[in-house]
Amino acid sequence: MKKTRRSRFAVILSMIIVISTMACRLISAQTEKIVEVAEGKPATASSFYQGRENYSFSPSGIVDRKTNELSCIFGVEEGNTYWLLADHRTGWVQVDIQENLPIVRLKWLNTHNGDCADRATTKYHIALSQTGEFLGEESVVQNGEIEFTMDVKYEEIILSSPVTARYVRFYVDEYYDWGGGLNELQVYADMSMP
Numbered sequence: 001m002k003k004t005r006r007s008r009f010a011v012i013l014s015m016i017i018v019i020s021t022m023a024c025r026l027i028s029a030q031t032e033k034i035v036e037v038a039e040g041k042p043a044t045a046s047s048f049y050q051g052r053e054n055y056s057f058s059p060s061g062i063v064d065r066k067t068n069e070l071s072c073i074f075g076v077e078e079g080n081t082y083w084l085l086a087d088h089r090t091g092w093v094q095v096d097i098q099e100n101l102p103i104v105r106l107k108w109l110n111t112h113n114g115d116c117a118d119r120a121t122t123k124y125h126i127a128l129s130q131t132g133e134f135l136g137e138e139s140v141v142q143n144g145e146i147e148f149t150m151d152v153k154y155e156e157i158i159l160s161s162p163v164t165a166r167y168v169r170f171y172v173d174e175y176y177d178w179g180g181g182l183n184e185l186q187v188y189a190d191m192s193m194p
C-alpha cells in the first residue's frame with residue numbers, strides 16, 4: 001500500500017516538474033525578444049573618405065552586414081563594405097534606428113582597410129541618444145581600445161540595464177596610420193519591453 005502511494009506521489013511530482021519546466025520555457029520565450037534593429041538603417045558620419053567620384057567609403061558600410069574587405073583601391077566600384085573617416089582626423093559614425101527602443105546589446109567590427117592595411121580605429125567610445133543632438137543628453141555606454149590587426153573580430157557589450165535610444169554613435173578617438181573607420185555596427189533592442 002505504502003509502495004503504491006509512493007509511486008503515485010513520484011508520478012505526480014514528476015508531472016509537476018515537467019509542467020513547471022514547460023511553463024518557465026514558455027514565459028521565457030514570451031518575455032525575451034532581442035532583435036537586431038540597425039541593418040540597412042540610415043547612417044551618417046562626421047566625414048568619410050572619398051578619393052574621387054564612385055570611390056568612397058561611406059557610412060552605409062557599417063549597416064550593410066557585409067564584412068569582406070576585398071578592395072581598398074576601388075572603393076564603392078568594387079563594393080564599399082566599410083566606412084572610413086577622411087584622412088588624419090578623429091570623428092564619428094552613427095546609425096539612426098528610427099524610433100526610440102530599449103537597447104540591450106551592441107556589437108561592432110573594426111576595419112583594416114583591406115589589403116592597404118593602413119587605417120583602423122585604435123581608441124573609441126560609443127554613445128546613445130534619444131534626440132541625436134549629442135550635446136550632453138547622450139549616455140556613453142562604452143570606452144575602449146583596439147589593437148591594429150588584419151584579423152579583426154567582433155567586439156560586444158551587453159548593457160547592465162536597457163538604455164532607450166534612437167541614435168547610436170561610434171566615436172573614433174584615435175586611429176592607425178592614415179585614419180579610422182568601422183566595418184559593422186549592430187544594435188540589439190528588447191522588443192518585448194513596453
Ligand SMILES: [Ca+2]
Nearest residue numbers: 061066081183
Ligand atoms: Ca560592413
